[in-house]
Amino acid sequence: MEPRFLFPHRFKLIGWILAIPSIILGLFVLFDDLHFDFLTFKIPFKYLFADEFLSSNDKGNTFSVFNFTDEIATIGTIVGLLFIAFSKLKLEDEYVSKIRLESLQWAIYFNFVALILATIFIHGMTYFNVVIYNIFTPLIFFIVRFYYILLVKPRFDEK
Known part of the structure; x- marks a missing residue:
C-alpha cells in the first residue's frame, strides 16, 4: 500500500x-529570555496582542514593538519535528504503516493523560509553561515511540 500524506x-x-537548533533557541528564549535585536520590529499602530502593548515616540505616535525570536524557534521546532515524524522511511511497508499509526495513537493518549495530570497537579503561571510544552509533546512522544518500536525493540527481541 502506498503511504499517503508523508514527506519524502x-x-x-x-x-x-x-529541529535541533530551533529547540536549543527555544530553550534559551524560555529560560534565559534571549532575544535577537535584528528580529525586533515596530509597526505604526496599536496591536492588541503585542508584548509591549503601547509605545510612543517623541511625536506622540503610537506603535507596537515585536520581537520574533520566540516565533522563529517555535515554527522551526514544529516544522522540524513534523518533517522528522512524517517523512517516509527508505522501506515503507504495511508493518511500518501499522507502527506509525499505533505510535500516533499512543502519543495522543499519552499526551492527554499527561495534560490531565498536569491540569490537576500544576497551577498558576507554571501551568502556562505546561501548555507551551504541550505544543511539542505529541510529536516528540510519537517520534520516540515510533523509532523505539522500529529500531530498538527488535534488537531486544532477538536476545
Whole structure:
C-alpha cells in the first residue's frame, strides 16, 4: 500500500537540521529570555496582542514593538519535528504503516493523560509553561515511540 500524506525521505534530514537548533533557541528564549535585536520590529499602530502593548515616540505616535525570536524557534521546532515524524522511511511497508499509526495513537493518549495530570497537579503561571510544552509533546512522544518500536525493540527481541 502506498503511504499517503508523508514527506519524502530526504525531509527527515531537513527536519533534524531545523529541529535541533530551533529547540536549543527555544530553550534559551524560555529560560534565559534571549532575544535577537535584528528580529525586533515596530509597526505604526496599536496591536492588541503585542508584548509591549503601547509605545510612543517623541511625536506622540503610537506603535507596537515585536520581537520574533520566540516565533522563529517555535515554527522551526514544529516544522522540524513534523518533517522528522512524517517523512517516509527508505522501506515503507504495511508493518511500518501499522507502527506509525499505533505510535500516533499512543502519543495522543499519552499526551492527554499527561495534560490531565498536569491540569490537576500544576497551577498558576507554571501551568502556562505546561501548555507551551504541550505544543511539542505529541510529536516528540510519537517520534520516540515510533523509532523505539522500529529500531530498538527488535534488537531486544532477538536476545
